[in-house]
Amino acid sequence: MTTSSPQPINRPAVLGVSLWVGVLVLLSHWMGQQAYHWLPVQASNAAPLVDGLFSFETALGTFVFAAVVSVMLWVMVFNRADKYDESDAVPIEGNTKLEVIWTAIPFVLVMGIAVYAMRVNHTLGVLGPMEHIHAHNSAEMQGGYPGDRLPAEQVEVIARQWSWEFRYPGSNVSATELHLAVDQPVTFRLITDDVLHGFYIPAFRLKQDVIPGRAIDFSLTPTREGRYRLRDSQFSGTWFAANQADVVVQSQDDYAAWLKQAAGQPLQAGLSLATQEFSERQKQKNPGWATVPPAPPPQVNVPGSPSLPHDG
Amino acid sequence: MTSATFPADPKPPAGWSRYFGFSTDAKVIGIQYIVLAFFYFLVGGFLAMIIRGELITPASDLVDRTVYNGIYTMHGTIMLFLFIFPVLNGLNNLLIPTMIGAPDMAFPRLNTAAFWLVPVFSLLLVSSFFVPGGPAAAGWWSYPPVSIQNPLGHFINGQFLWILAVALSGISSIMGAVNFVTTILRMRAPGMTLFRMPVFCWTALAAQSLQLIGLPALTGGAIMLLMDLSFGTSFYRAEGGGDPVLYQHFFWFYSHPAVYVIILPVFGIFSEIFPVYSRKPLFGYVYVALASFIIVGLGLVVWVHHMFPSGVSQWMRDLFMGTTMLIAVPTGVKVFAWLGTIWRGKLRLTTPMLFCLGGLFNFVFAGITGIMLATVPVDIHVSNTYFVVGHFHYVIYGAAVMGIFAAIYHWFPKFTGRMPYEGLGKLHCLLTFVGANLNFLPMHPLGLMGMPRRVSSYDPEFTFWNVIASLGAFLLGVSIIPFLLNMLSSWIRGPKAGHNPWNAIGLEWLLPSPPPVENFEDEVPTVISRPYGYGTGEPLVEHQAEIERRLELQEATA
Numbered sequence: 001m002t003t004s005s006p007q008p009i010n011r012p013a014v015l016g017v018s019l020w021v022g023v024l025v026l027l028s029h030w031m032g033q034q035a036y037h038w039l040p041v042q043a044s045n046a047a048p049l050v051d052g053l054f055s056f057e058t059a060l061g062t063f064v065f066a067a068v069v070s071v072m073l074w075v076m077v078f079n080r081a082d083k084y085d086e087s088d089a090v091p092i093e094g095n096t097k098l099e100v101i102w103t104a105i106p107f108v109l110v111m112g113i114a115v116y117a118m119r120v121n122h123t124l125g126v127l128g129p130m131e132h133i134h135a136h137n138s139a140e141m142q143g144g145y146p147g148d149r150l151p152a153e154q155v156e157v158i159a160r161q162w163s164w165e166f167r168y169p170g171s172n173v174s175a176t177e178l179h180l181a182v183d184q185p186v187t188f189r190l191i192t193d194d195v196l197h198g199f200y201i202p203a204f205r206l207k208q209d210v211i212p213g214r215a216i217d218f219s220l221t222p223t224r225e226g227r228y229r230l231r232d233s234q235f236s237g238t239w240f241a242a243n244q245a246d247v248v249v250q251s252q253d254d255y256a257a258w259l260k261q262a263a264g265q266p267l268q269a270g271l272s273l274a275t276q277e278f279s280e281r282q283k284q285k286n287p288g289w290a291t292v293p294p295a296p297p298p299q300v301n302v303p304g305s306p307s308l309p310h311d312g
Numbered sequence: 313m314t315s316a317t318f319p320a321d322p323k324p325p326a327g328w329s330r331y332f333g334f335s336t337d338a339k340v341i342g343i344q345y346i347v348l349a350f351f352y353f354l355v356g357g358f359l360a361m362i363i364r365g366e367l368i369t370p371a372s373d374l375v376d377r378t379v380y381n382g383i384y385t386m387h388g389t390i391m392l393f394l395f396i397f398p399v400l401n402g403l404n405n406l407l408i409p410t411m412i413g414a415p416d417m418a419f420p421r422l423n424t425a426a427f428w429l430v431p432v433f434s435l436l437l438v439s440s441f442f443v444p445g446g447p448a449a450a451g452w453w454s455y456p457p458v459s460i461q462n463p464l465g466h467f468i469n470g471q472f473l474w475i476l477a478v479a480l481s482g483i484s485s486i487m488g489a490v491n492f493v494t495t496i497l498r499m500r501a502p503g504m505t506l507f508r509m510p511v512f513c514w515t516a517l518a519a520q521s522l523q524l525i526g527l528p529a530l531t532g533g534a535i536m537l538l539m540d541l542s543f544g545t546s547f548y549r550a551e552g553g554g555d556p557v558l559y560q561h562f563f564w565f566y567s568h569p570a571v572y573v574i575i576l577p578v579f580g581i582f583s584e585i586f587p588v589y590s591r592k593p594l595f596g597y598v599y600v601a602l603a604s605f606i607i608v609g610l611g612l613v614v615w616v617h618h619m620f621p622s623g624v625s626q627w628m629r630d631l632f633m634g635t636t637m638l639i640a641v642p643t644g645v646k647v648f649a650w651l652g653t654i655w656r657g658k659l660r661l662t663t664p665m666l667f668c669l670g671g672l673f674n675f676v677f678a679g680i681t682g683i684m685l686a687t688v689p690v691d692i693h694v695s696n697t698y699f700v701v702g703h704f705h706y707v708i709y710g711a712a713v714m715g716i717f718a719a720i721y722h723w724f725p726k727f728t729g730r731m732p733y734e735g736l737g738k739l740h741c742l743l744t745f746v747g748a749n750l751n752f753l754p755m756h757p758l759g760l761m762g763m764p765r766r767v768s769s770y771d772p773e774f775t776f777w778n779v780i781a782s783l784g785a786f787l788l789g790v791s792i793i794p795f796l797l798n799m800l801s802s803w804i805r806g807p808k809a810g811h812n813p814w815n816a817i818g819l820e821w822l823l824p825s826p827p828p829v830e831n832f833e834d835e836v837p838t839v840i841s842r843p844y845g846y847g848t849g850e851p852l853v854e855h856q857a858e859i860e861r862r863l864e865l866q867e868a869t870a
């Protein structure tokens with residue numbers, strides 16, 4: 001900024017600005033490291049990539065923001081007019097060189113970020129669902145688990161107003177709690193018959209809308225054992241906020257044992273907070289505005305527990 | 313300007329009553345827009361207080377979930393369609409004719425009609441609170457299929473009224489846009505070439521061109537939604553062969569540019585106000601003016617960044633990430649130009665200047681989170697979370713609303729003839745700045761942690777930041793009190809304002825305060841130099857000294 005008026009080089013000013021830039025670089029680096037702590041635990045192979053990009057953007061953003069605010073504060077402190085000074089400042093109408101510089105630098109910066117982000121995008125291997133969409137036939141959701149029709153490792157995810165159901169067609173198991181084996185790639189088939197939903201597991205840093213009329217294949221690899229939250233991320237109506245499920249990532253042995261045990265359990269009503277709240281609400285005289293009634297809780301082998309503490 | 317085919321205008325009523333009738337005077341209509349908009353600002357703000365009241369605890373315990381959903385939907389709809397667009401159209405009405413030396417808008421009666429549609433559709437929208445089943449509750453996006461579920465099955469329902477109101481709002485905006493674009497292109501003072509036009513008019517021209525290009529998409533999308541909701545068609549119903557994602561394209565093709573319709577005039581306000589209170593010309597005027605149109609061009613090809621997790625293919629994600637990132641370049645040009653303007657200026661930290669500096673601070677922050685949201689992998693994690701809510705409230709409240717307050721304080725003396733009180737103004741500015749940051753900054757960590765937007769209850773780990781955000785929101789609620797007090801008391805009995813209390817350069821400051829009905833009437837001055845000639849000593853118009861002497865004489869004798 002000091003170059004905006006042609007002047008002989010002012011050594012103390014150059015030194016001061018360089019020193020301040022150094023301070024800002026350190027601050028930005030520190031913020032970039034802090035950024036990792038603002039995010040949930042990393043529980044999928046996507047998470048480190050996303051977090052790395054976010055940390056980089058935080059550092060860069062901190063630098064830009066701090067630099068702009070430094071200029072503003074400097075001006076507000078040192079370039080105030082005296083109380084009775086009615087005069088104008090020295091008119092500087094522009095500086096072509098400077099304008100070219102401050103067009104070129106942001107251009108290079110954002111294109112750099114874009115290239116970095118595209119690479120992350122492609123390494124993530126979360127391929128655009130367009131290539132994976134199947135005509136969704138709602139008949140397949142009725143009755144049974146035709147294990148022969150889907151690959152064994154594929155989990156069917158059915159989003160409803162307002163519950164999540166997970167079907168393991170290879171093992172003849174269904175649940176309202178999602179169990180996954182650590183370090184094993186898994187493919188989901190996301191379907192819904194009512195409205196849009198969002199399949200969002202913050203600890204995995206992954207999200208995919210579930211769209212009526214489409215069956216969307218979606219792959220990920222969990223990398224950390226623990227209990228995480230799956231949240232509906234696309235507004236789906238009255239009990240949208242309550243449309244959560246737990247995701248349990250287990251060792252391969254535990255996972256296999258769970259599947260085996262689950263297959264032996266009889267079908268029972270799955271978790272559906274919406275159904276509970278709805279029945280209580282209907283007892284009230286004036287419960288509120290109109291709502292679609294919740295779908296009945298899915299019949300599953302394992303309802304799971306909603307009250308266990310989760311890691312992210 | 314008004315021709316004589318309609319009943320020849322008798323004397324327009326003077327005093328307060330003219331604000332309650334069908335005036336064709338842009339200055340009356342401008343104030344009608346602004347006052348009506350601030351009435352709905354209070355309504356929308358009240359709804360925000362209920363939202364933050366609900367979210368101060370994890371459980372859904374203040375209002376029923378259906379009520380919460382209706383309230384957040386109406387908060388967004390009211391703030392956008394009944395506050396921010398009308399208040400900006402109010403400023404357009406006041407500023408465009410006076411800044412370019414036109415006697416009125418190009419089509420005064422169209423202008424009246426555009427304004428009076430606002431109370432009509434606002435009543436339609438508000439009446440939806442009282443129909444069976446309550447108002448629309450699918451968010452201001454109204455994504456189908458949830459928006460067309462119509463649980464009670466009535467023909468007249470909240471969503472139905474919502475769509476009608478939004479469609480009428482679009483019609484009103486198109487009528488306004490035709491008027492503003494025509495006025496700017498055809499009615500400038502002699503000598504005022506495009507590159508002698510104030511930047512506010514450049515940004516208004518850019519923003520209103522966007523309205524003309526984008527609104528048909530929204531209106532078309534809304535009409536199909538209405539057909540699906542009320543007449544059994546299947547444009548967006550999967551079971552009938554339609555596609556719910558189609559609506560998202562129609563919606564965002566307009567609604568992303570709509571953000572630029574809002575922020576561009578605010579860039580114009582910043583570009584007007586920084587030079588006045590820095591006593592320096594706007595740095596790089598030509599580039600700042602042209603950057604508005606670069607933003608228009610790019611702004612039309614970024615809409616898919618709202619849909620990265622919606623089921624779009626990888627190439628679309630990459631393409632729209634690139635275009636979205638490019639927006640940072642012309643926007644950066646403007647930010648740097650404002651910094652260049654205040655650098656080595658002679659700053660006067662008046663209320664409008666403080667609002668602009670605060671607005672710039674918030675805008676730069678919002679720009680950085682905007683870049684984060686543009687990058688697909690980060691967006692996949694934070695889209696539809698509170699991170700996005702925080703980001704756009706920094707843009708809309710932190711930058712745009714603060715810029716609008718700056719404009720109101722700056723031009724208040726011109727259009728009311730009274731000076732606003734500085735003390736109350738600075739208090740208002742401080743409360744707004746602190747309240748906005750306290751309210752919207754905590755939304756970023758919440759989003760990063762994975763709290764979805766639009767939830768009526770949340771997991772306990774989100775409590776801390778939600779409490780801070782709610783306290784900030786209540787502070788923002790309080791911040792409006794000094795503003796209203798200031799506006800009312802200074803309008804009624806503030807000190808009389810001269811024609812140019814801020815010693816500013818611009819055609820509007822060569823008019824008496826308040827300006828007469830036809831502004832310069834037949835004596836429109838000839839513009840001979842660029843705007844913002846602070847410190848150059850060049851007059852803006854021919855015979856400037858004479859015009860100013862005449863105004864001073866009038867003020868001395870009055």
